[in-house]
Amino acid sequence: MFNRSAYCSFVYTTTWAVWTLLISGIPIQAAEVELDGQIFTVADGMTVERVAGPPLVNRPIHADFDEQGRLYVLDSSGSSARGPEQLKEKSHRIVQLTDTDNDGVFDKSTVFADRFMLPEGACWHDGSLYVAAPPEIWKLTDEDEDGIAEKREVWFDGTTLTGCANDLHGPYLGPDGFLYWAKGAFAEQSHDLLNGDTLTTRAAHLFRRHPSGGPIGNVMTGGMDNPVEIVFTPGGERIFTTTFLEHPQEGKRDGLIHAIYGGVYGKDHGVLVDHPRTGELMPALVHQGASAPCGLARLESSQLGTDYSTNVLSCSFNKHRVFRHKIGNQGGMLTSENSEFLVSDSPDFHPTDVFEDADGSVLVINTGGWYKICCPTSQFYRPEVLGAIYRVRKIGSHHENDARGKTIDWGQKSPAELVSLLADKRFAVRNRARKRLGELGAISVPALKDGLSKLKNDQQRLQVVWAMCQNSSAAARQAIHLALDDSNETVVHAALHSISLMFDKTAAEAIRQHFASFSAYNRRIAA
Structure with missing residues (x-):
């Protein structure tokens, strides 16, 4: 979803030279594609295609796929009224786009939900579309498969709506099976937490909650104006985009943050006064100046090239580009x-x-x-300039047969067969198998434990750990402890995250026994 107070071109005062220095940017070796009256520059060997635009969708904001490959797109009416007026107008809509002839271009549009408050994030999960539209997150369900959401439920009520309407962004699905979202603005909210406490706060936060509802978890606290989108590394670390992580100075302002659970981040602001911390505010992962970073993705396949696998991509609204981030770790922190x-x-x-x-x-x-x-001083309000959706692909690649596993009879697969699918080269199939193993509860645990001890594929064992994390049974909680002895650093990392997220105190002794053998990266989580 897009940013708030920074989304105006007039704020772009940083020179390109300073920006490149700040992010240590590497210009791409380039191919140029002329399309829709503009020139796109991408890496050599890649191309760009338009896959949707008016009249199917006019001003797309954010989108997500369902299991069938239908795309749910938040579509703005063009209104830039302030928050309370937007709530009265409810002029936006959500459309379902379908590619009926499987040529990669969408050719059918159905209004999935109309008369919507400004939507600020979409996540498809378990048959429903979750959409943040401040002050609430909605759960939208099409009960008769006609492409229209007959059932609209408030899944979470944030209770606040400020003029900039940056109170909510999201939600986004985590590898633990929880939904995550971002609280922006500095309006006071009060929520019951997973640990039994009550949090009353004006600060920015990343929150998490089980799709079934209940109390929430506080992941991060910050003084930034507007945290936007969240992605997860293979081992479970969280990265998010935000504006004003620092007061504007020396070409710094917006960027990406590595959100350590319980961390407190900039900018230095009065809303942080009552939030405990042990030292200075935590640093940014990437500084981007007045970039207005927003949409974020972590790649799960190697179809663009093996060097792209697990890379993070971030949108820059102000700088008219998408950035690539190769994530590593050094001394316990991400790079x-x-x-x-x-x-x-x-x-x-x-x-x-x-x-x-x-x-x-x-x-x-x-x-x-x-x-x-x-952005009252902006001279660039042009609602007549409509948007579009583009596809970037590697020439000669992306020939996956049944990429979503639609021909698989998921209901008939045994736990052992589902564990085998955790090694499938199709990431959508891996993710669906992981979710199904979690849903099966204790029945799937013997197959998961067997996989953890016998499988030679590190990535498959990693998926086993996340399947256990999504499994609510006591047997699964206990089985995760076995992964602490795994030979792969990322598998151990995921196990430590799972134990932490589930407040599993029974793992304390096992962690103490293994602590000396952990890498610095894993000791941070274990501590």
């Missing part, structure tokens, strides 16, 4: 090697979301020229 992924020469190209399709190609949403909320 990022930054470069350009997609660049447009058009000032009307404002990317707000980026995400991976099941075939490993990447979709980029350009929202167009309509956005100016909390």
Whole structure:
């Protein structure tokens, strides 16, 4: 989802030279694609195609796929009224796009939900679309498969709506099976927490909650104005985009943050006064100046090339491009090697979301020229400049057969067969098998334990750990402890995250026994 008060071109005062220095950017070795009156620059060997636009969708903001490959797109009406007026207008909509002839281009649009408050994030999960539309997160369900959401439920009520409407962004599905979202603005909210406490706060936060409801977990606290999107590394670390992680100075302002659970981050602001911390505010992962970073994706396939696998992509609304981040770790903290992924020469190209399709190609949403909320001095409010959705793909790649596993009879698969699918080269199939193993509860634990002890594939064992994390049975909680002895650093990392997220105190002795053998990266989680 897109950013708030920074989404205006007039704030771009940092020179490109300073910006490149700040992110250690590496220019891409380039191919140029002329499309829709602009020139896109991508890496050599890649191309760009338009896959949706008016009249199917006019001003797309954010989107997500369901298991069938239908794309649910938040579509702005072009209104840039302030929050309370937006709530009265409810002029936006959500459309379901379908590719009826399987040529990679969407050709059918159905209004899934109309008369919506400004939508600020979409996540498909377990048959429903979850959408943040401040002050609430909605759960939308199509009960008769006609492409229209007959059932609308408030899944979470944040209770606040400020003029900039940056109170909520999300939600986003984590590998633990929980939904995560971002609280922005500085309006006071009060929530019951998973640990039994009550949090009353004006600060920014990342929150998490089980899809079934209940209390929430507080992941991160910050003084930034507007945290936006969240992604997860293979081992479970959280990365998010935000504006104003620092007071503007020396070309710094916005960027990406590695959100350590319980960490407190900038900028230094009065809303942090009552939040305990042990030292200085935690640092940024990537500084981007006045970039207005928003949409974020972590690639799960190697279809763009093995060097792209697990890379993070981030949208820059103000700088008309999508950045690529090769994530590593050093001394227990994440690092990022930054470069350009997609660049447009058009000032009307404002990317707000980026995400991976099941075939490993990447979709980029350009929202167009309509956005100016909390940007009263901007001269660039142009709602007549409509948006589009583009696909970036590697030439000669992305030939996955049944990329989503639609021909698999999921209900008939045994736990052992599902564990085998955790090694499938199709990431959508791996993810669905992981979810199914979690749903089966204690029945699936013997097969998961067997896989953890016998499988030679590190990535498959990693998926086993996350399947156990999504499994609510006591047997699964106990079985995760076995992964602490795994030979792969990331598998151990995921196990430690799972234990931490589930408040599993029974793992304390096992962690103490293994602590000396952990890497610095894993000792941070274990501590």
